[in-house]
Amino acid sequence: MDPSLLLMLSDLLHLQNHLDPTTSLLSHSHTTSSSSSSLSSSSSAAPLLFFTIASVLSYVSSSLLPHRSTSHSNRTNPTTTTTTTTLSTTTTTDHTLSGFRSLSSRIWSMDSLARDAHWRSSYGLSYPVFASLLDHLKPHFLRSDLPIPPDFALAVVLSRLSHPPSRRSVLASRHSIPPSLLSKTTNMVTRLLATKLYPDFVKIPSGQRLLQVINSFKDLTSLPNVSGAIHGSPVRLSRLPSLNPSEFGDPPSVLLQAIADHRHIFWDVCVKAPGGSDNASHLRDSLLYHRLTSSDILRDSVVTVRGHHVRPYIVGDSSYPLLSCLLTPFSSNSTGTPAQNSFDAALARGRAAVEHAVGLLKGRWRILQNLNVGLNHAPQTIVACCVLHNICQIAGEPEPELFKDPKETVVPPLPTVRPLESEKSFYYFGESLRQAMADDLQERQQRLLSR
Structure with a gap:
């Protein structure tokens, strides 16, 4: 057999193992209408x-x-x-x-x-x-x-x-x-x-793949157990919906919630809110939120940081609630302590992965720059483009020029999202966990400087 063909097949198997090495039962969820739905099938x-x-x-x-x-x-x-x-x-x-x-x-x-x-x-x-x-x-x-x-x-x-x-x-x-x-x-x-x-191309990481994602994010951010980054991005509509137009913002849009890994591959997407909604409400109304807070997903690879047991978590900006499974910055304008500011900078490096992924998504599938389908078909069109994006990323297709949404280029300081009554236990644990990780990060950085 041609050696180049053997090498190609070897690389192919390596790629499959990176995407889904365990071939175990994986969970995947997405929403494409006003009510949430989930897709689950065996790998x-x-x-x-x-x-x-x-x-x-x-x-x-x-x-x-x-x-x-x-x-x-x-x-x-x-x-x-x-x-x-x-x-x-x-x-x-x-x-x-x-x-x-x-x-x-x-x-x-x-x-x-x-x-x-x-x-x-x-x-x-x-x-x-x-x-x-x-x-x-x-x-x-x-x-x-x-x-x-x-x-x-x-x-x-x-x-x-x-x-x-x-x-x-x-x-x-x-x-x-x-x-x-x-x-x-x-x-x-x-x-x-x-x-x-x-279900085949948008999968929540688990097993060996989760460990690979965590290790790559650690190289990127110096933070342990980061499993993904979340971002809310408006997808502009070409025409204003006739029903409740004020809910869709100016310009009119629907909201895409996406979580991506270090390779700019989405592992969860949700589209079920008009553009005038806030990211926190959109998250709380998604199936992902309930799976995160119930520990239904991301249960492997628990580590200890200064006495705190840390399960895999995602990172987001201050438009999201602080939870033990979702860490956000101390501040959006570097007004914290040196340790807190270092933590925020590390968190921003992780968040950049999903922002980059969304830029690639809209750069390659340009219909998302001004979506011209009926409102009833908008969610499935956006999710379909996310699936195609993952297929292109996994197959190694050349990356297009990033699309910069004018609405997202200048973001004012975000107010802290207040926790709901049902979230307070997650909030208090997330608060102490975030401070412990900030102190641990500063200590490690100081040790490196002293060598």
């Missing part, structure tokens, strides 16, 4: 199968076909590579079914770099990942009554998600399909992504 081989297909397709295309054809063409015609690239760019303007079919029939004869650059430009991800994603979704497509082929349906939706929002009539005309069919196809594909694929 499956689906992610491994996904990346096996993607990697083999990529290997075949880039290591076998392109190299052989390029080697031959270099001996006979030095302009072949240019011709192949030209073929790629000439097909980018034809987004109809006939144009898509014409491109698909020649896809493996194209130079792999030009092919994947074109595919990312048109659909937000490379062709091998597109093909594997199609294999995941095809059984569900075949049970639908869409009058267009599954691969074209997926291409149409990915094209809509990865480009700046346009009017539905313009998008439909671009693909030569009726506007009603465009809406139906978008709704079906995003619903499948947000439900059927969510």
Whole structure:
């Protein structure tokens, strides 16, 4: 067997072990409507199968076909590579079914770099990942009554998600399909992504993967047992909802709550609040909150810090309540003691991971910059984009330019969130735990300076 193929398969198995090494029963939850819902299933081989297909397709295309054809063409015609690239760019303007079919029939004869650059430009991800994603979704497509082929349906939706929002009539005309069919196809594909694929690609870490996340965050922040960072980000709506418009803020938006790890991969997302809501209320209304406070998740790897037993926790800014499972800064303007300010700076480094992840999400799936779907379909569209984001991050797709939301660029000092009566025990323990960790961090930093 080709040594490069063996190396590829070895790297693939390492990637699967990093994503879900224990293959144990994992929990995952998300919300895409006014009422919360959870998805739970046993860990499956689906992610491994996904990346096996993607990697083999990529290997075949880039290591076998392109190299052989390029080697031959270099001996006979030095302009072949240019011709192949030209073929790629000439097909980018034809987004109809006939144009898509014409491109698909020649896809493996194209130079792999030009092919994947074109595919990312048109659909937000490379062709091998597109093909594997199609294999995941095809059984569900075949049970639908869409009058267009599954691969074209997926291409149409990915094209809509990865480009700046346009009017539905313009998008439909671009693909030569009726506007009603465009809406139906978008709704079906995003619903499948947000439900059927969510359990495979958005997973709360546990076991060995949780330890890997904790160790990576410790390298990043110097804080023990950080398992993720939480962030609330508004997703702007293209039009103001007619029902209770004041609840959606100015400009109108819905609120995305996301938790990410050090690799900018989301392990929980929730969309169930209008943009005028605050992060604390959104969290308290989510399934994640109840799973955190009941110790249903993140139960492994308890450590001791100055006599305090510390289970894995997440970090957030001051817009979230201080809890034993969610640590927030002492202040938002560095007015604490030196130990507290050092702790806050370390916490900020952890929070940057999820802020970066959200910037990548909106940079790659640009429909989220000004969402132009009906309000009833907005949550599932956002969650679908989060699933696609994770697929791209895990597959190693090139990261796009970060999107900076103007509403989030300047954040005034945040007031401290008051604990609810039911949270007071979590708050008091979190308060003493935070101070112990700040003192411990300062002591370790002083020891390093004294060496």
